[in-house]
Amino acid sequence: MTSATTPSPAARTRTAPRPGDRRWLLPELDRPSDLFRDLGPNWFTSVMGTGIVATAAATLPVHPAGLRTAATVVWALAALVLVGLAAAWAVHWLRHRDRARAHADHPVMAHFWGAPAMALMTVGAGALSLGEDWLGESLALWTDVVLWSAGTALGLVTAVWIPYRVITGHRVAADSAFAGWLMPVVPPMVSAATGPALLPHLPPGQGRLTLVLGCYAMFGVSLFASLVIIVQVWGRLVHHGIGPAAMVPTLWIVLGPLGQSVTAVNVLGSVAPLALSERQAAAADAFGFLYGVPTWGFAMVWMALAGALTVRSARRHLPFALTWWSFTFPVGTCVTGTSALATRLDSDALTWAAVALYGFLVLAWATVAVRTARGCLRGGLFLPAGRSTVGR
Template sequence: MTTSLTPLVRAPHGRRTGRRFLGDLDRPADVFRNLGPNWYASVMGTGIVANAAAVLPLHVAGLRLFGTAVWALASTMLIVLTAAWSVHWIQHRDIARRHARHPVMSHFWGAPAMALMTVGAGTLTLGESWIGAQAAVRVDAVLWTAGTLLGLVTSVWIPYLAMTEHEVRQDSAHGGWLMPVVPPMVSAATGAALVPHVPVGQERLTLLLACYAMFGISLFASVVIITQVWSRLVHHKLGPAAMVPTLWIVLGPLGQSVTAANALGTVAHSVLPAPYATGAAVFGFVYGLPAWGFAMMWLVLAARLTLRTARRHMPFALTWWSFTFPVGTCVTGTCALAVRLHSGAFVVAADALYALLLGSWVVVAVGTVRGGLRGTLFLPQAPTHAGGAAAPRLTADR
């Protein structure tokens, strides 16, 4: 089974429509026809900009207000996108089902789960001043629960499909394979903030232990997949340009695991007895620093490979949102280490990474708005894999 990721450069029937609103579509209603779960990466990428601003050690006037505004934008995007995706499932259920079993698109089912939890975490840290503390906790609890349940499903369901139905070649591994297994790590990192709001006793202990268990689910699955991605790069090189941005997804489980280890270590003192609480806090440093080091090495490697591809031509795609959320997790992880170790060097590193995140977000957001307004990002690909089913569109011409 092969899946072409070659960008379409013409609208249906060979029509080229220029800059007219949704001009690349036959009709405006086609916006819903090919709407896949990968669109939720835009919510993730926007939400992490807000969440990272809330924990950034850099004290700049208006930063929290900026973060709150971006959180409101991410919340709006989540609501609008979920409504649109509901229309997609109602009107185009056959396409939606093909997305769910597609060897590339199915992996992005992890994005809705992470989008829910990202917005939920922002609600708790930034939305409190807008909706009140009690409402913020309730909203976060609902979004975290929904995202966690969906993420636990994708962490088993999508790998199961890959093992039983998808035809996987030796050069098939890509960063997108991490998408369905990273949500439990997001649950662990964002669930730590809910621990103090759960009644003391078995309820609080259960939540903390569940977060650590989900930390393990995602960590070990990610290590297996990252190894496969590395092997594919060494033996089969980069592959299609449209998928090169997914190399940045590797930063997601790395940065999020550093965030989770330290966040859970911070709240463990209110749940566990002294020896274990101390061990949990120490684990944030003992695990976090080596993982952070590998993440920085991968960031440089991914940046170099991306620049190499961009010089040859790398068409804009929704996969470009891989430049945002994974980098954002590195920001939150770096901030956690800065607080844990009282390190000025990590403060500087966190600020630098946030600048990279902010720049990436602006570039990708502009590209998404441009491609969305033209309708290019809503076009399907031509049938290119076994069975003749249309592959979801992952790229767009600039």
């Protein structure tokens, strides 16, 4: 992604290993410690993309042998990456505080402040659905409670704070709308989709009711904000084209609020009888179908459109960047949404669609993860965009 600050002279010239430089690790950096210099919140998309591969597997309507074990391993990897990134980001804030603060003022990077919140909740959801096998029921539950609570609080902050900063401080051109604007407003939808799993662990009464009402409210916060932004993105595409090739992968971010909203309404509908009256629970169940199927249909159309535009750009040149993680988490939400519909409607067609989408998700994740690991080992991904050899 683009850096929020002007790179140093060293960063501007250090785009390839120097002659005679025998370092095999981070050869594109002047000093290994430079990896902390421009570490933005967009790095947490790697946790989101890895975590959703695990949690989506747990929701599939089919359960082939070995899938749960493999998914648990991937979840553990996401948890390790989250811990490592959190530690690295702490160093970034301690050593490069001015650069860290500048991310919130950058017209692109600011929106990725939503990524840390979603990373926390994705790992938390995996702890409850998969990690119980390794952590035990109690520790898995409390891990999800802590991460969901922290992610929800941070997500509600970014849903207000980042749009406020954009409205009051950023100069936005008419053709600058891009799907990354969704990043700070999607976390409440992730809260709405993952929070219901905690409901059975609460005692009957006001606690359960408050959680259900809160999840529906956060569903609304994210849904309406996302609809406003998606309309702007569509208008930008029609009137100004797709823009720079490096930003094309962000078109897939639109699938995030769509797929996650389908997941949310159906998961909420399944737990509604634990907190609502019989009549209200029946309405919640019906809403999952009436909202979910049409929205799923639009998500599939958008996926086809984003896929066609991505292929078109790839034929010319699609440079690798952290934006490629947009091929993972948004698709993963479509997997969980499709799985939720397939389970509640007992649909064979949706079951096969969920399996097919999951296969695409795994392929996309493997590709992006390998490219990211390679860029990290060389150090190029830690440089500001345009200064590295990674995407060339």
